[in-house]
Amino acid sequence: MRVLADLINALDSTNKTSSKIKAIETFLSESTELDKYWFLRLFTGKRPKRSVKTNLLRQWATQISQVPEWLFQESYLAVGDLAETISLIIPPSKDTIEKSLDQWMQEIMALPAMTEEDIKSYITTSWNQLGQTERFVFNKLLGSSFRIGVSSKTLINAFAKYYHTDSNLVSHSLMSDWDHENLSFEDYIKGEHINANLSSPFPFSLANSLDQELEDLGSSEDWQVEYKWDGIRGQIIHREGETFIWSRGEEMVNEQFPELLIALENINKDFVIDGEIVPYDHEGVMKFNQLQRRLNRKNISKKMMAEIPIRFIAFDILEFDRQDLREFPLKERRKMLEELILEIGSENFMLSQIIEFKEWSELGEIRISSGNINAEGLMLKGTQSSYPVGRKKGFWWKWKVDPMTIDAVLIYAQRGSGRRSGHYTDYTFAVKDGDKLVTIAKAYSGLTNSEIAEVSKFVRANSLEKFGPVRTVKPELVFEIAFEGISFSNRHKSGVALRFPRILRWRKDKLPNEIDDIEEIKKMITG
Amino acid sequence: MLEFRREGIYCVPGQFYIDPWLPVDYAIITHAHSDHARIGMKKYLCHKFTEPILRLRLGADIKVQTVNYNEELSINAVKVSLHPAGHIIGSAQVRIEYKGKVTVVSGDFKIQDDGLSTPFEPIKCHDFITESTFGLPIYNWLEVNQINQNLVEWVLNNKEKGINSIIIGYALGKAQRIMNAVKDISVPYVHYAISKINNSFLEIGIQLPAYQTIDFQNKPKDMQGEVIIVPPSLFGSTMLKGIPRSFTAICSGWMQVRGARRWRSADAGFAISDHADWTGLLKAVKESNAERVYVTHGFKSELSRYLNEIGIESHEITTQFGVEEEIDEVINEEKS
Numbered sequence: 001m002r003v004l005a006d007l008i009n010a011l012d013s014t015n016k017t018s019s020k021i022k023a024i025e026t027f028l029s030e031s032t033e034l035d036k037y038w039f040l041r042l043f044t045g046k047r048p049k050r051s052v053k054t055n056l057l058r059q060w061a062t063q064i065s066q067v068p069e070w071l072f073q074e075s076y077l078a079v080g081d082l083a084e085t086i087s088l089i090i091p092p093s094k095d096t097i098e099k100s101l102d103q104w105m106q107e108i109m110a111l112p113a114m115t116e117e118d119i120k121s122y123i124t125t126s127w128n129q130l131g132q133t134e135r136f137v138f139n140k141l142l143g144s145s146f147r148i149g150v151s152s153k154t155l156i157n158a159f160a161k162y163y164h165t166d167s168n169l170v171s172h173s174l175m176s177d178w179d180h181e182n183l184s185f186e187d188y189i190k191g192e193h194i195n196a197n198l199s200s201p202f203p204f205s206l207a208n209s210l211d212q213e214l215e216d217l218g219s220s221e222d223w224q225v226e227y228k229w230d231g232i233r234g235q236i237i238h239r240e241g242e243t244f245i246w247s248r249g250e251e252m253v254n255e256q257f258p259e260l261l262i263a264l265e266n267i268n269k270d271f272v273i274d275g276e277i278v279p280y281d282h283e284g285v286m287k288f289n290q291l292q293r294r295l296n297r298k299n300i301s302k303k304m305m306a307e308i309p310i311r312f313i314a315f316d317i318l319e320f321d322r323q324d325l326r327e328f329p330l331k332e333r334r335k336m337l338e339e340l341i342l343e344i345g346s347e348n349f350m351l352s353q354i355i356e357f358k359e360w361s362e363l364g365e366i367r368i369s370s371g372n373i374n375a376e377g378l379m380l381k382g383t384q385s386s387y388p389v390g391r392k393k394g395f396w397w398k399w400k401v402d403p404m405t406i407d408a409v410l411i412y413a414q415r416g417s418g419r420r421s422g423h424y425t426d427y428t429f430a431v432k433d434g435d436k437l438v439t440i441a442k443a444y445s446g447l448t449n450s451e452i453a454e455v456s457k458f459v460r461a462n463s464l465e466k467f468g469p470v471r472t473v474k475p476e477l478v479f480e481i482a483f484e485g486i487s488f489s490n491r492h493k494s495g496v497a498l499r500f501p502r503i504l505r506w507r508k509d510k511l512p513n514e515i516d517d518i519e520e521i522k523k524m525i526t527g
Numbered sequence: 528m529l530e531f532r533r534e535g536i537y538c539v540p541g542q543f544y545i546d547p548w549l550p551v552d553y554a555i556i557t558h559a560h561s562d563h564a565r566i567g568m569k570k571y572l573c574h575k576f577t578e579p580i581l582r583l584r585l586g587a588d589i590k591v592q593t594v595n596y597n598e599e600l601s602i603n604a605v606k607v608s609l610h611p612a613g614h615i616i617g618s619a620q621v622r623i624e625y626k627g628k629v630t631v632v633s634g635d636f637k638i639q640d641d642g643l644s645t646p647f648e649p650i651k652c653h654d655f656i657t658e659s660t661f662g663l664p665i666y667n668w669l670e671v672n673q674i675n676q677n678l679v680e681w682v683l684n685n686k687e688k689g690i691n692s693i694i695i696g697y698a699l700g701k702a703q704r705i706m707n708a709v710k711d712i713s714v715p716y717v718h719y720a721i722s723k724i725n726n727s728f729l730e731i732g733i734q735l736p737a738y739q740t741i742d743f744q745n746k747p748k749d750m751q752g753e754v755i756i757v758p759p760s761l762f763g764s765t766m767l768k769g770i771p772r773s774f775t776a777i778c779s780g781w782m783q784v785r786g787a788r789r790w791r792s793a794d795a796g797f798a799i800s801d802h803a804d805w806t807g808l809l810k811a812v813k814e815s816n817a818e819r820v821y822v823t824h825g826f827k828s829e830l831s832r833y834l835n836e837i838g839i840e841s842h843e844i845t846t847q848f849g850v851e852e853e854i855d856e857v858i859n860e861e862k863s
Contacts (some may be wrong), residue, residue, distance in 0.1 A: 012788060013681070013795040014774065067664050068836060074829050075665045080786050088665035088783065136785075150791060424788055449792070466828075 003031050004039065004101050005133045011148050020150055024158040033185035034102035036177050039296070040159060042141070043172060044152040049299075051111040052119060052142050055084055060124055061086040064387055077415055078422055078468050087132050097129040108141055165190045166486075171252045172199035172244070198239045201246040202272060202318050202326065205388045207379060207396035214360040217380070217397075222244075224330060224383050225355040225363065227375040228398055229313055230288040231278035233293070236260065236312065239270045239322070245277075258300055260312055263346035271340055272319035274387075275352065280311040285374045287499065314341055315352035315379075318387055326387035333387070367399055371485045371499070377401045403482035404524060405504055406431060406516045408440055409475040413459040416444075423452050424459040424471070427503070429481060431494070432517040438494045440518070441481055446503030455506075478510040478511030479503050486524050494518050496525065528605075528625050529632075529654070531844050536632060536656070541605035543572075545632045548847040555607070556648075558618035558632025559584060559699060562848050572600075574609050576617025580699060596645065612636035613647030614732060614801050615700030622650050630654040631815060637800065638807035642706050643735075646703055647811070655817035659666035659825035660802040660849060661780050668780070675708040678797050681776060682687035682709055691773035695793070698758040699724050700801050703735060705756050708799075708863045710736035715754035717741065718761065729784050743769065761857050762793070780804070812839060824849030 010023035028036060041047055062072045064241055067089065079085040099107075111119050127135055140146040150158075153167075156174075173191040181192060209516040217223060222472050233248040234257075243264045247253045254261060257277060277361035279286035286308070317337040318326055325333055334354075341351050355378070358361055364414075367378050377400035408429035416425030424445050428435040447455065460476060465472040482504040489497035496520070530537045535547025535554075543553040548569035557563055559573075559580035562854060566585050573581060575593040582589060594600060596619065598640045599608045609619035614635040621632045629652040636658065640646040668674065682692045694715075696702050702721040709715055717725065722740040729735060741747075743766045750770065761767055762775070777793045780800030788796035803811060808830060812820055820841040822831040827843045834841035 012785060014796055015792050019794075065664065071829060071833055074826070075663045078663055078826075079665055079784050084785055085665060087669070092667075422781070422784065469712070520688060 001096055001101055001104060001130075001134055003027060003035070005131075005137050007039075008137055008148060009133055011150060013094075017154060020154065021158045021161070022400065024150070024155065025162055030161050032100060032102070034180065035100055036185060037188075038101045038105050040155070040174065042146065043148060043150065043155050044480050046174065046515060048105070048109050050143055050367070051108050052098075052123065054114070054143070055122070056120070056140070057086060058082065059137070060120055060151070061090060061204055063447060064124060064127065065089045065091065080422070083143055084136050086127070086135035086139055087199075090135070092132065093128050093130055093135070095129050096131055096134070102161065104141055140490050141359070143227065151249070151251075153249055159189060160261050163189045166196075166200075168200050168250070169196045170194055171250075175252065175254065195240070198242050199237060199244045199252075201235050201237060201244070201250065202387075203389045204233065204274070205316075205396060206391040207398040208391060208393050210380065210397040210399040214363060217360075220357065220360050222383055224381045225357065226315060226352045226379045226381070227370055227373070228377045228400065229276040229278050229285060229375065229381045230376045231276040231291055233274075234277045234312065235272065235274050235318070236264075237272045238264050238267060239264055239272075241268070245273070256295060256300060257310060259305060259310060259348050263344065263348040267344055268271045269340070269343065270320070270322050271317060273314050273337065273340070274316040274318060275311055275312050275314040277312050279308050281309060285313075287374055289500075292465070308350070312349050313352045314349060316387060321519055329384045329386065330381055332381045357428075363399075369399060371401050376484075401484065403484060403504070404486065405480050406440070407478055407507060407510060407514065409437065409512045410455070410473060410477040410479060411437060411439070411475050412470050413455070413473055414470045422456075424456040425452055427455075427479075429479060429501075430475065430520060431515055433494070434517075437475060439492075440494050440496070441483070441498045441501035441520070443479075443481060443501045443503050446482075447506065451506055473510050478507040478515055480505050480507050486521070488522075488525060494521075496522060528623065528628060529656075530628055531846075536846070538605060538623055538625075541602045541607065541623060543602060543607075544568075545621050546634065546848065553602075555609075555621050556581065557612065558615055558630070559622060560615070560635070561696075562632060568622060572607075573618045573777065574619045575823070576728075576733065577619070578617075579731055580617070580724060583629060583723060583727050595775060596648075610650050611645035611648050613638065613640065613644050614729060616644050616703065618644060618647075620650060622652065626768040628653050630656070631817075632656045633658065633811065635660070636811065638810055639668060639844045641671060641801070642707055643703055644700075649811060649814035651816045653817060654819045654821065655812060655815040656821045656823060656844075657808060657812060657830075658802065658848070659808065659822050659827045659830040661783075661804050662798065662808055662826035662830035664805045666780060666783055666798075666804045667806055668783075668798060668800060674797060674799055678705070678708050678776070678778070678799070679712055681774075681795055682712060682754055685774050686712075689751040689772065690748055691753045691755060691770055693755045693767060693770060693773050693775040694766075695757060695759050695762050695775065696799075701799070702756050702758070703728070704801070705778060706736045706738055709754050713754040714739060715756050717755075718757040721756060721760050760813070804817065 007023055007027040011020050014020060037193035062069055071361055075089055076085045126138055130138055149382050156170045157167045160170045169191045170189055172194055173189055178188045235246045237244040243261050245253050245257055245260060266353050279291040290308050294300055297436055314337055317333050320336055338351060341349055355366060370377055380396055380397040385395045408431050411430045412428035413424035414426040416423055428442050429440055431440045459471055461475040463471040464474060480503050483498040483501045530539055534544060534549040534551050536545045541661040542550045543555055544832055545555045546557055547554050548565055552569045553791045554568040554571050556571055556573040559577050564581055571581060571591045572587060573593060577818055578591050578593045581591060596609055596611055598612055599606055606624040608622045610622055612618040612620045612634050614637055620634060623630050631650045631652040633656060636647055638647050685692045694705050696705050698720045706715055717738050717740060719740060725735055774794040776795040776797060776798040778797045780802055781787045782796030783798040820834055821844050822841060823844050831841040831843045
C-alpha cells in the first residue's frame with residue numbers, strides 16, 4: 001500500500017498530465033502484477049461494491065476521535081469527503097503495517113461475510129496501524145468512489161505506453177477479468193485473450209458553431225437539418241456479435257447502457273453507428289440532468305433503467321459489413337442507416353429525425369422552439385459530405401439556441417464537495433417580487449475558481465443565518481443567470497421554473513435594486 | 528473591561544483599542560499583518576520587532592511607541608503588557624489588568640516553535656480572546672521538523688531533475704519560515720515584497736538565513752533547481768510563468784485538506800501554518816485558565832460550541848480579522 005499511497009501523493013503533487021503519467025510509470029515499475037491489476041480496476045470504474053456502510057464508518061470514527069457528532073459533521077462539511085475526514089480526525093497512529101494492495105482488497109472483499117463486530121474490529125485496527133495518507137487510501141478502498149485527478153482514459157494511456165500497446169486495446173482487454181493463473185499481466189493488457197480488432201473505434205466527427213448567414217451556405221436543398229440533442233455522444237460498434245459503446249472521450253461505456261447491449265444481442269450484422277444517447281420517456285427526450293443521474297454508476301439498477309429509460313438517436317453510419325463508409329456522401333449513408341435501424345427493430349434505437357423545410361428562413365423559428373422538446377438547437381450537414389475526421393470546417397454546423405438571461409441576487413450559499421470543499425459553490429438566487437425577494441433558481445457552475453474564492457470570502461463575511469451547511473447571505477451580489485427555457489410551475493414559490501439555469505457572469509456593475517422583477521420575468525413565458 | 532465596538536476591540540478604562548479596523552486615537556497592535564494593523568491611527572503601540580514593518584506598511588511618519596515582551600506599562604491606570612504569541616516575529620498577545628481582573632487578547636497565535644518567532648507563552652487570565660482560524664479537529668499539524676523535511680524533500684526531488692521550486696507564502700512571516708526551512712539546501716530567491724520585509728528585520732538586528740532578491744525583469748539565465756519564494760498574489764501570474772521548468776507549492780494550513788490542495792491547482796501543498804491547530808487552540812484556552820473565552824475569526828461558532836460543551840464558558844464575537852493578507856499592495860509595488 002505504501003507504493004499506492006506514494007502514487008496518490010505524487011499524483012496530487014502535480015497538475016501536469018505528463019508528470020502524472022510519469023508517476024504512474026514509476027508505480028508500474030515498482031509494484032507487483034496483482035497490485036497493478038487492482039490499481040487499473042479501481043480507477044477505471046471496475047471495483048467491487050462498497051463493503052461497509054458509510055454511516056458505520058462515521059460512527060466508529062466519531063467514537064475513536066472522541067469528538068461530538070455535530071463537530072464530526074462540521075468537519076465533514078469542511079473537508080467534503082468522508083474518507084478524508086476520517087483520516088484527518090482520528091489521532092495519528094503509532095505503528096504502521098505494510099500489506100500489498102492485493103492483500104488489502106482480498107481482506108476488504110471478505111468483509112461482507114463477517115459480523116458487524118468483527119468488521120468494526122478489523123477497520124478500527126487498520127485505522128490505528130496506518131499513517132494519514134494510507135488511512136485515507138484504505139478508506140477509499142472500502143468505499144465506492146475515488147478520484148485521483150486522472151481520467152480513466154489517461155490511466156489507460158499510461159498503461160498502454162508502459163506496455164507498448166494501443167490504448168483502445170487496453171480498454172477492450174479490461175472488459176474481461178484477468179485470469180491470473182493462466183495469463184501474465186502483460187499478455188492480459190496486450191489483449192492476448194481477446195480479438196482486439198473488433199473493438200477499435202473511428203475518430204468522432206465534431207461540429208463547428210455556425211458563424212455565417214444561412215443564405216451563404218448555398219442552396220437549402222444541399223443540407224440535411226436535424227435536431228441537436230443534449231445527451232452523450234456515442235459510437236456503437238457491433239462486430240461478430242460483440243458490442244462496444246465508445247463515448248466521445250473514447251471511453252468504453254458499455255456498463256452504463258445495458259439496454260443498448262441487450263437490444264443488439266441477436267443482431268447478426270456488423271456495423272458502426274454514430275449518435276446521441278438521450279434519456280427518453282413517453283413524452284420524448286428528457287432533460288440532460290436526468291441522464292446525469294445514471295452516469296458514472298458502476299451498476300445500473302432495474303429501477304434506474306425504468307425511471308430513466310435511454311435511447312440511442314442514430315444519425316450516421318461509419319461502417320457496414322466491415323466496409324468503411326466514411327467517404328460515401330451523407331445522403332447514401334443516411335439511406336443505409338435507415339435500413340439498419342429498421343432491421344435492429346428496437347425502440348431503444350431510433351433515427352435522428354430529418355427536419356423538412358424549403359426556405360432557410362423557416363429554420364429560425366424551428367431552432368427557437370427546439371428548446372420545447374429539450375433539443376439544444378439544430379445541426380446542419382452537407383448532404384454530399386463525407387464523414388469528416390475531427391472538427392473540420394464546412395461539413396457539420398451546430399446552430400444552438402441562444403440562452404435567455406435575467407439578473408438575480410445571491411441569497412443562499414452552500415459549500416461544495418471534493419476539490420470544491422471549503423468554498424461556497426452552490427448558490428440560490430432571487431429576483432424582485434414587488435418590494436420583497438423571491439427565490440428563482442439554483443445554479444452551480446459558470447464562475448472561475450478565483451471568482452468562487454471571492455464569493456466564498458463574501459459569504460463568510462456576510463452570513464446572516466446558518467441552516468446546516470446553508471448560509472443565508474446579505475442580498476448584495478448580482479449575477480446574470482442564463483437558462484434554456486422558462487415555464488409556469490406550481491412547485492416553485494416564484495411560480496416559474498427555469499430550465500438549465502447557470503451563471504453567465506458576475507454583474508459587479510449592478511446593484512441589488514437593479515435585478516429583474518418576477519412579473520417581468522413571467523412575460524418571457526410564451527405559449 | 529472590554530467592549531466590542533464598531534471601530535474594534537476597546538478597553539474602556541484604558542481608552543485604547545486593540546487592532547482596530549477604523550481610525551482611532553490609540554491602537555495597540557498585536558502584529559503587522561494587514562487585517563490587524565491598519566492605517567489612520569493617531570498613535571500605535573507594538574512590540575519593538577513589529578515597528579519597522581508597521582512603518583514600512585503604514586508609512587514612515589506614523590507615531591509608534593514600542594515595548595519589549597513582558598514590559599509592563601500603565602495606561603490610564605490599566606496595566607498593559609505584551610507577551611509572545613509565536614505567530615510571526617514580533618507578534619504579541621496583549622495582557623490587560625484592571626482592578627485585579629486580567630484579560631488577554633491573543634491576536635493570531637500558534638503553539639509550535641517555528642524557529643524564528645519568540646515561542647508562544649501561556650498567560651493566566653480571567654477572560655481570554657482567541658482566534659479560531661483552524662478551529663476544527665481535522666486541522667492538526669505535523670511537527671515543525673517533519674513538515675519542513677517534507678518541503679525540503681520536495682525541493683530536493685525537483686532539484687535532482689533540474690526543476691525550479693516556486694514556493695508561495697505570505698511575505699510577512701511565512702516567507703521567512705520557508706527561507707529557514709530550506710536554508711541548508713538553497714540560498715533562495717525571494718520576491719521584492721519579501722526582501723523589503725527581510726531588510727526591515729535585518730536593520731533591527733534580527734538574524735535571517737541567506738537569500739537573494741529576484742528581479743523578474745532581468746532574471747538570471749538558466750535557472751535550474753533553484754528555490755523562488757513569492758507572495759500569494761503572484762500565484763498564476765505571467766511573471767511566474769516566465770520561470771522555466773518549475774513546480775509550484777503553496778504553504779498554508781488550508782493545504783491540510785486534499786480538496787483545497789487540488790482546488791488551488793498548485794503542484795503541491797504543505798500544511799505549514801502560523802496559526803494554532805485544533806490541539807493548539809484547546810491547549811492555549813486551557814492553559815489560560817480563563818473563566819470566559821471569546822472566540823473570534825475562523826470556525827468561531829464550532830470552537831465556541833465545543834468549549835461550552837466541555838464546560839468552558841465561551842462566546843462568539845464578530846471582528847474584521849481573518850481576511851487574508853491584502854495582496855493588492857504587492858502588485859502595486861511591482862508596478863511603481
